[in-house]
Amino acid sequence: LLDALSDQAALAIERVMLAEDVDRAKLAAETERLRSALLTSISHDLRTPLASILGSATSLTRYGTALDEPARLELATTIQEEAERLNRFIANLLDMTRLESGAIRPRTGPVDLSEVVGSALERAGRILAGHRVEVDLAADLPMVDLDPVLFEQSLFNLLDNAAKYAPAGSQVTVRARRVPAGVEAQVMDEGDGIPPADVDRIFDKFYRVHAQDRQRAGTGLGLAICRGFVEAMGGSIVAGNRRDRSGAVFTLTLPAAADLPMPEETAP
Numbered sequence: 001l002l003d004a005l006s007d008q009a010a011l012a013i014e015r016v017m018l019a020e021d022v023d024r025a026k027l028a029a030e031t032e033r034l035r036s037a038l039l040t041s042i043s044h045d046l047r048t049p050l051a052s053i054l055g056s057a058t059s060l061t062r063y064g065t066a067l068d069e070p071a072r073l074e075l076a077t078t079i080q081e082e083a084e085r086l087n088r089f090i091a092n093l094l095d096m097t098r099l100e101s102g103a104i105r106p107r108t109g110p111v112d113l114s115e116v117v118g119s120a121l122e123r124a125g126r127i128l129a130g131h132r133v134e135v136d137l138a139a140d141l142p143m144v145d146l147d148p149v150l151f152e153q154s155l156f157n158l159l160d161n162a163a164k165y166a167p168a169g170s171q172v173t174v175r176a177r178r179v180p181a182g183v184e185a186q187v188m189d190e191g192d193g194i195p196p197a198d199v200d201r202i203f204d205k206f207y208r209v210h211a212q213d214r215q216r217a218g219t220g221l222g223l224a225i226c227r228g229f230v231e232a233m234g235g236s237i238v239a240g241n242r243r244d245r246s247g248a249v250f251t252l253t254l255p256a257a258a259d260l261p262m263p264e265e266t267a268p
């Protein structure tokens with residue numbers, strides 16, 4: 001009986017091992033498929049801006065002298081904007097790699113939110129030039145426990161999206177108020193918003209809601225980086241839609257800096 005049982009056990013183990021091999025082969029094939037999809041996507045994102053830089057630069061060198069000043073300026077502006085787009089894409093790829101390898105170690109400390117909001121808005125100035133920007137920060141905001149560099153980058157990515165996905169002339173709002181968990185900061189716009197089924201998936205790497213988003217400058221990495229950074233600092237971020245009108249809302253909950261001890265508590 002023992003022999004029979006051990007034969008059966010051996011057979012069962014063999015079957016499991018075979019199934020594991022099949023699973024492993026499937027996993028390897030799936031990894032390979034993802035890797036090649038990723039390469040295609042990255043090559044596309046690098047090539048599109050490069051093609052327009054090359055086109056504009058060629059026009060300038062070939063016909064520059066025959067063109068009038070506004071036409072030359074337009075070509076130079078295209079070169080500048082597309083080079084900035086490439087720069088952002090590469091910065092995003094590096095940020096993603098650093099996040100995934102665990103090389104991001106936030107240097108948190110008490111931060112004045114209004115200062116970081118100010119510097120993120122300044123950095124996004126040119127991108128947001130066609131929008132109206134409203135800043136609404138509560139007067140009683142406590143200091144927040146953040147890494148200012150990572151937080152500015154996270155805000156910048158949200159502002160960049162608001163500019164991209166909401167029409168020119170519409171309003172982009174940055175708001176912050178005190179909540180029991182710390183501080184709640186929001187970036188909202190007046191675009192089409194996000195389909196409810198996608199509110200969480202948009203934080204996945206390379207996920208983009210619409211096929212036509214491919215035509216818009218972007219990498220599908222901005223929100224993944226944003227969530228990675230915010231969570232690394234002990235905060236959270238969720239996406240949703242406005243109730244009062246059409247538009248997306250991104251809500252960040254950030255830990256308040258620990259209250260400074262009262263003088264009597266530190267006394268011996």
Ligand code: ADP
Nearest residue numbers: 161165193202208209218219220221222223248
């Ligand atoms: P990217 O903007 O480069 O595509 P993101 O990770 O920043 O990548 O965003 C992922 C997707 O989420 C976008 O492609 C877009 O479909 C959607 N999205 C992000 N922000 C907004 C927004 N403010 N309004 C509507 N859709 C948005």
